[in-house]
Each structure stands twice: as C-alpha cells, then as structure tokens.
Amino acid sequence: MSRAHAEVRRYGVLKAEDNEILTRVGPGTLMGELLRRYWTPACLSEEIPAPGSPPARVRLLGEKLVAFRDTTGRIGLMQENCPHRGASLYYGRNEDAALRCVYHGWAYDTEGRCVDMPSEPAPFCEKVRMRAYPVHESGGIVWAYLGPRETMTPFRDFGTDELEQENWSATKQVTDCNWVQAMEGNIDTAHISHLHQWDGIDDIPDDGSDKPGYPSNAMSWKFWRHDRAPRLELDDTWYGYRYAGIRTTPNGNTHVRITAYVVPYTTMVASIPWNQRQGLFIPMDDERTARYSFATKVPENVQGYGGANLFAAAPFSTPISRGRRAGVIKREYTAGNDYQIDREVQRTATFSGVADFVSQDFMVTESMGPIYDRTQEQLGSTDKAITRMRHLLISAAKGLAAGKEPPAVGTGLDFRSIFGAEKILEPGEDWRVLATLEDPTFAEAFDASRRHQHA
Ligand code: FES
Ligand SMILES: [Fe+2]
Incomplete structure (x- = not known):
C-alpha cells in the first residue's frame, strides 16, 4: 500500500467524537478554545x-x-x-x-x-x-481576539498592515453549514474538474501555452477538464501544509496547482503564476459560516489580484458568472430556491446547472446538511488534503487541551511568505520550490517588490 493510501485510511473516516471536536466551536469546546487563540x-x-x-x-x-x-x-x-x-x-x-x-x-x-x-x-x-x-x-x-488575554498571540500579518486601501479587496458572504465543511470545498482541487466545468471549454482555442512555464488561464481550464483525476502530493509546513494537485496536460506536460492551508481557517488556492488571495472560513456558530475572500494587489503578483481575473481576462465567454467582488455579498442562489439550478443548462452547457461560480460550491457543501456525519464518508486518494487538514485541526485542539501551544502563532513568523501557485513544470522541476525564494522567477519578482515597498 502506498504511503498516500495508508494516510487516507488512517485519517480518513472520522470517528463520531472527532467529528464533534472538529465542528463544535462554542466557548468551552476543544475547537472553540483552539480558534480563540487566533486573531x-x-x-x-x-x-x-x-x-x-x-x-x-x-x-x-x-x-x-x-x-x-x-x-x-x-x-x-x-x-x-x-x-x-x-x-x-x-x-x-x-x-x-x-x-x-x-x-x-x-x-x-x-x-x-x-x-x-x-x-x-x-x-x-x-x-x-x-x-x-x-x-x-x-x-x-x-x-x-476572543481568547484569554494572558495568552493573546500576535496579529498574523499576511502583508495587509502596510497596504493602502486601493491595494486590497475583501468580500464576505454567509453560508449555511459548518465552517470545516465549507472550507473543505476550497481545499479540494479535484472538484474543479467537475463541479465548475462547462462544455464550451473544449472549444477554447489552443493558444500555445501548453508547455513548461505559466499557461494562460484559458488553457488552465482546459487542463482541469482534460485530466479529471489529479494526483495529490502534500508537504507539511510550519503553518499547516502546501499541496500540489498534479495533472497531465493534452500535450503530455505536468501541470501543478499548489494550494496552501494555514491553520486554522485560511486557504490560499492556486492561481497563475502565484498569489496570496485567501479564502477564510470563519465559524459564526456550529452551523453557519462567514466566508471571506481576500486579495491584495502587490507588485510581485504580475496578475494583480491573483486569480480574480480567472474569467475577466479570459478570451472566451462562459455560461458561469463570478458575482460581485466587493463588500458584503447578498446571496441570490440559496437552498430555498434550489440555487436556481437550470436542468436544461445542466444537460447542455454546464456540469452543475448553477450560474454562479461560488454558489456552485455552496450548493454542494450546504446540501450535506448543516453538520455532515463524516462517519458516513467513503474517502479516496483525492481527499488527502482534506483529511490532512482535519487531522491537523483535531490534533491541535486536543493538544491545546493537553497544554500544547497552538500551531502557526507566535513571534517571528513570516506569513507574507506564503503563496499559492500554478505552473507547468520544467523537466526535473520540483513543485515544492514554486513561489518560494528558491524559485528564481519568483525570487526576482519578490525581491523587487520588497525593495519597492521599502524605498
Ligand atoms: S440600559 Fe437597561 S437594558 Fe440596557
Ligand atoms: Fe469550488
């Protein structure tokens, strides 16, 4: 049995008591106490x-x-x-x-x-x-900071403390399910090959970027559609983990999407070439979650707000909309109206039949019920990043109760160095170096921008 498979089996199906630990956030609960140690x-x-x-x-x-x-x-x-x-x-x-x-x-x-x-x-x-x-x-x-004053931890600055208002954008919308359930959708790379797909992707002309380097967003959609069973490789880090969803492109190249997970509730989903765009999944209570999306426009990100122009810059039209991109977003697609699912569109144009991208995610994660009974799951190899996240959270919550300090807080931690990334690998290139200072393209851009900030 491969190591990956063993890990899925080991951390895969949760015991009922661990599902309770994972999902309950009120004062005095194990997870509630852990979350209260973070800003x-x-x-x-x-x-x-x-x-x-x-x-x-x-x-x-x-x-x-x-x-x-x-x-x-x-x-x-x-x-x-x-x-x-x-x-x-x-x-x-x-x-x-x-x-x-x-x-x-x-x-x-x-x-x-x-x-x-x-x-x-x-x-x-x-x-x-x-x-x-x-x-x-x-x-x-x-x-x-909702935790005890005597254990108050430093604010985790992902680079926003010094930024002027024109360089960030933040949105929030409420989803009616448990926070971990909602976050699992953002961490899961496999579903972009299914839930968010539409048929017209096959007609996007090949622009020649299916080769080692940074592909266009349009071609990236094609890769997700082409290889629908990504292989996952995951590396634990000081803040949580980084993992790659690895796909083979139509030309036989190796395409990687690298997503970072920062304990406890921060996800940085892959985008080309790299980004610090965040999805934050904040429990309002056990059954409701405030989903914040947060992007900074920093010089090292050549695409501006990383990933935000996934659609806007695309040289093709899509039957899927990306919704409003600032402030508190009122939900138009809800369980109450079946997410306005259009069965004709589902049959002929898009995989889900739901017109709004994020609402596609809401449909699948909310439809599990407010807190899914994870003892019922059948987990596979593409669920590895999700099971790892659950394990990190549950062991941190149990650890804190046993007197162990929570992970990814403290002084001297550089949260500004964490990036998601996406690329077609050069021969012999290791995905682990992408968007780190060991990645020459990134290091150059990053260096220039830090110099710029301190000029
Ligand atoms: S002042 Fe009386 S309830 Fe607030
Ligand atoms: Fe999604």
Whole structure:
C-alpha cells in the first residue's frame, strides 16, 4: 500500500467524537478554545464604515456580539446584550464615544466599560463591565481576539498592515453549514474538474501555452477538464501544509496547482503564476459560516489580484458568472430556491446547472446538511488534503487541551511568505520550490517588490 493510501485510511473516516471536536466551536469546546487563540475576522470594515455610524451584529464562534466604530473612530466588539437587563445594543445610539442602550440609556465605551448610567439616582458605573474583545483593523477586515488575554498571540500579518486601501479587496458572504465543511470545498482541487466545468471549454482555442512555464488561464481550464483525476502530493509546513494537485496536460506536460492551508481557517488556492488571495472560513456558530475572500494587489503578483481575473481576462465567454467582488455579498442562489439550478443548462452547457461560480460550491457543501456525519464518508486518494487538514485541526485542539501551544502563532513568523501557485513544470522541476525564494522567477519578482515597498 502506498504511503498516500495508508494516510487516507488512517485519517480518513472520522470517528463520531472527532467529528464533534472538529465542528463544535462554542466557548468551552476543544475547537472553540483552539480558534480563540487566533486573531479572527469579526466583520468587514465597511460594515461599520465611519465614526458614529450604526453598529453591526456579529456572530462569531457561537457568541452574539455587536461591533461599532465610536464617534472618535475607535472600534469596539462586545456582547450584544446590554449588561443591565439584556436589550440588544445593536439598536443602540452610537454617540459621545460610546454605544448607548436605548432601553434605559446606559452607555459603554469600546473597552466594555459602563461610562454613563442616567437611569440610576446613584450610578454604579464602575461596577458594570461587559465582555469586550481586542480588535485590529487590517486589509478591510476587523479582526478580533476572543481568547484569554494572558495568552493573546500576535496579529498574523499576511502583508495587509502596510497596504493602502486601493491595494486590497475583501468580500464576505454567509453560508449555511459548518465552517470545516465549507472550507473543505476550497481545499479540494479535484472538484474543479467537475463541479465548475462547462462544455464550451473544449472549444477554447489552443493558444500555445501548453508547455513548461505559466499557461494562460484559458488553457488552465482546459487542463482541469482534460485530466479529471489529479494526483495529490502534500508537504507539511510550519503553518499547516502546501499541496500540489498534479495533472497531465493534452500535450503530455505536468501541470501543478499548489494550494496552501494555514491553520486554522485560511486557504490560499492556486492561481497563475502565484498569489496570496485567501479564502477564510470563519465559524459564526456550529452551523453557519462567514466566508471571506481576500486579495491584495502587490507588485510581485504580475496578475494583480491573483486569480480574480480567472474569467475577466479570459478570451472566451462562459455560461458561469463570478458575482460581485466587493463588500458584503447578498446571496441570490440559496437552498430555498434550489440555487436556481437550470436542468436544461445542466444537460447542455454546464456540469452543475448553477450560474454562479461560488454558489456552485455552496450548493454542494450546504446540501450535506448543516453538520455532515463524516462517519458516513467513503474517502479516496483525492481527499488527502482534506483529511490532512482535519487531522491537523483535531490534533491541535486536543493538544491545546493537553497544554500544547497552538500551531502557526507566535513571534517571528513570516506569513507574507506564503503563496499559492500554478505552473507547468520544467523537466526535473520540483513543485515544492514554486513561489518560494528558491524559485528564481519568483525570487526576482519578490525581491523587487520588497525593495519597492521599502524605498
Ligand atoms: S437594558 Fe440596557 S440600559 Fe437597561
Ligand atoms: Fe469550488
């Protein structure tokens, strides 16, 4: 039995108790405690756009919270229910550097301190303190630390702390299933040869880029369609892992798509030539997930927002749309309308019959039910990256409970060096070097951009 196969068998079908560990995120659960050790997206900056603007409801790790940007510009993230008698502060007044409950007028600053208590003859403000969490705004996302203060870890900067607003874009949409289930869709390279396919790809003219080097996006679609059973190779790294989905092209070349997984909830899906575009899968509670997409435009990425122009730059028309690309995205394709599946289109034009790319993913991951019973799965060799991710998470959660520090946090870690990539290999080239400093093409571009940033 090959090593890959042994690993699938070993970490493959989960025991019921491990599925519980993997999927439950509330306070006091093993995974909930692990996730609370990481800075985590709470909302988009644009949900609380300006000082004094209305607060936003935040559902995060099973907690009911409210976020607001006070009149001085400071951001607060705290429990939604007023400590007095529980009215929702979402309806509160954002004024005088505090959020004021509209029931009896008690007001709270961004640290959760009660600063005014106009309904009481003898106010006892100093005795009232509510649950409030530290926040850090970066790259259009308000990040929060929900763990114990004494174990607070440094913010994991993927390169956004120094970037101006015109150089990032962030979106968010809510999906009705467990966070791991949603994330599995992003990590899975095999499904792009199926779920997202359409028949017209066969008619895309050969532009000559099926040769060692960086193919065009159009040709990449053809490769995914041509070889529908990729081989997976996976390397563990300090932050999680990187893996290659390896396909043979029509000309017999070796095409690799390299995706990085950063514990616990970050995926960097392959794109040509490389990118730091991220999909973040943030549990709102056990059964709902906020899916953030996040891209930075940095000089080392010759295509700008990596992967974003998968369609836009394509010299062909597609029956699949890519949807809105900024801010909070309202879902049009939902379980309630069967994702607007069109059976005629499914029969004649696209593999799924669903018109929107990301909604194709939502259809398959939500249709499993809010938390799938993974003891029922039959896993194969192309599920290896998914089983590895589950294993890393479950062992980190158990490890933390046993006193072991969580992985991929701490000082001195360079999250800006992690990239996804895609290429047709030169003879003898190892996919592991692509988009690392050992890759000469990448190193040159990366060097130039760092010099540019520090000029
Ligand atoms: S419930 Fe908020 S002030 Fe009374
Ligand atoms: Fe997908």
